[in-house]
Amino acid sequence: MSQDAPAPPKRGRPRSAAARRKALDAAREILVRDGFGRLTIEAVAQASGVGKPTIYRSWSNAQELAMEALLEAAPDAPLPGDGAAPREALTALLSRIVRAFATTRGRQIAMALATADPDSEFTRAFRNRVILESREAGRRLLLSAVARGDLAPPADMDALLDMIFGALMFRLLAGHRPLDPALAHAIVAQVFGSPSGPPLGTDAAPT
Amino acid sequence: MSQDAPAPPKRGRPRSAAARRKALDAAREILVRDGFGRLTIEAVAQASGVGKPTIYRSWSNAQELAMEALLEAAPDAPLPGDGAAPREALTALLSRIVRAFATTRGRQIAMALATADPDSEFTRAFRNRVILESREAGRRLLLSAVARGDLAPPADMDALLDMIFGALMFRLLAGHRPLDPALAHAIVAQVFGSPSGPPLGTDAAPT
Amino acid sequence: MSQDAPAPPKRGRPRSAAARRKALDAAREILVRDGFGRLTIEAVAQASGVGKPTIYRSWSNAQELAMEALLEAAPDAPLPGDGAAPREALTALLSRIVRAFATTRGRQIAMALATADPDSEFTRAFRNRVILESREAGRRLLLSAVARGDLAPPADMDALLDMIFGALMFRLLAGHRPLDPALAHAIVAQVFGSPSGPPLGTDAAPT
Amino acid sequence: MSQDAPAPPKRGRPRSAAARRKALDAAREILVRDGFGRLTIEAVAQASGVGKPTIYRSWSNAQELAMEALLEAAPDAPLPGDGAAPREALTALLSRIVRAFATTRGRQIAMALATADPDSEFTRAFRNRVILESREAGRRLLLSAVARGDLAPPADMDALLDMIFGALMFRLLAGHRPLDPALAHAIVAQVFGSPSGPPLGTDAAPT
DNA sequence: TATTAAACGAGACGGTACGTCCTGTCTTGGT
């Protein structure tokens, strides 16, 4: 991505990895302690002892720095074993997301997403990594459920996925109801049908 | 709560409705023309000819002013006649929302929501007015569909509503796929079942 | 001066003397407590319970109000009996001025004088009342001293008076040396000559 | 006092002398053109193209900036040759001061002095430079006059100096009489005695 | 005694300036 120069002559002093680290750590701490609105380059430079120009060399504004800090802090999605029962696996996945979002960081991620330039390369990377990765895990689970006959093949898989993951983000942002684990179960029940009754959206008899 | 002063004598010069109007109009124009990031109290004062302190007297920061401006500009939800077929009515409702969000204003609303203090009274009012009103219209439509037997009663109505409306917001914010009218149809199909086949979540299925 | 309107019909409610009083009292207290820089119309209105327009009806800005408040507070110069020995009377007069200026008020008077529009009618009145009245008393004392033969008739009486009173103001403003009672005696000695020895500036040998 | 850091390493970008210059020049021009009351940090920043924070880095308020601008503009006191006749030299010195004060700047200096915090370090420096330097020149002239026998040794030299220079300031501030060159001559005559006749306060006034 | 006009308190108005904060760039001296 930044390697398109085939022969980087590597002149001069190389960038200090330590400086990046200190900046990211300071940024993360500020995010956690004071929230997104206080994450200024000035404050990060102050707190980390890294010079402002050095920070600007790595990130072009506070949003990008925030995103990378959040992205780092994101749990590295140990996605549930695909061998398990898809319904339970999806429930587990959504529950993990709920728990992650329930912290302050969830809102910060949402703010970062909403505030950032939607077309920036960084924003795209962030979306892919933080948001859509889980969505793809969900897709795999739904496909395996369909393969096992637990779920009728949905007419529009993408729309279904957006309904599932959008519900979480909607609760988080609109805040009209708490974002709690019960939602994960309710969503799964809605998709697969009630545990006892016939599954949602399928006419395939339980057999 | 607001009834403790039974006869507030209304001393002093009353607030000027004209000043509020000019400020809101200028704010709206700036939002449309330059986006949320440029909506500065300074700029609004400049553009509207209203003094800064006067603006601060009515709104305590740029977010609040932005919200009221967006809120005003929000279409006054001419909700579909509840007598019509609920499935078509829901499709129409979601399509209208998609069209509204597809404009710049959609992202602005999302940014305002994400950026603002989630506990502020203004934020709450904004959520109720702009976000949850449509959700309630959706609830009414789903209930009437259930009453007509078009839809199996969902186990968790709130979760279902959040899935429906969350999908729209998710597409808007994550931006991984376009927020287009096809999504409205896909969501409705997912909820009610494919047009020809048996509806989703119906118990009409089992045989 | 304000009588050029031949028939002031004096209809309507007359100005409230109480409002003037409250404003002046509040102004004086603020001057004493917080100094000249804090004497704002706003603060006086707040502290006195008098409305801002009412204050502006009587004084056209904070300087004028300050001046009138200071002027009121000025000791009503019970000038020394002209029958007494002029030299001692002048010493007493200057000592009194030193004492008055040594308080915070002295500086405030100087600030008011320096800050105010030099051509305003109010400033002229203030100067006449607060500054020049003492100067005229001094002139009378010098004249009587000349009449008694205690003092040679000065070539330029006005210049001499300005030297006497200017010395006080100079110490007050420049602050290079304290404005203390010793100065009053030193000035008198300078003008009349040392009590025992020959007067100042003469080359007449001490005999 | 300023020696506790023996080797201040002077890190970071040094202050720009050009910025200071531009600010001071703009300040001086505003003082001359519009007067002390219009000397706003805002206006200086505007007129000079220097950022407000940069100005605040060098001066902590408008008074200090005004003082430094006035101080710069002050004529560098080419004090009269001490070898000349002291009486004529003193007359020349006072005349020069009268001429300097007769301009707008005189009043501005007085306003700056009166308005500023009397204990600020800047105010002290200003006083020393602008006010007291001339006074010291006057002291030297008087001493040499005494040495030559032109003048009887005054009982209190400081008081005499304050009378001489205070007279100028008094006329300037009180404004009861013009501050014109005649005053310089009158003061000198008062101190040294009339050129022809016997000096002031002499016992030549017999009987 | 009733009318009525002016002054009253309150406080919002359009402004100006304040002094602080942060942005993103630039310029030092020190590894």
Place this chain on the structure above:
DNA sequence: ACCAAGACAGGACGTACCGTCTCGTTTAATA
């Protein structure tokens, strides 16, 4: 060549007062 430090121009922030302008309420002279 990169680093930290920090000054730079710019610009928005939210506050304080300015002096003016309604408001609705006294209040006292007049009619």
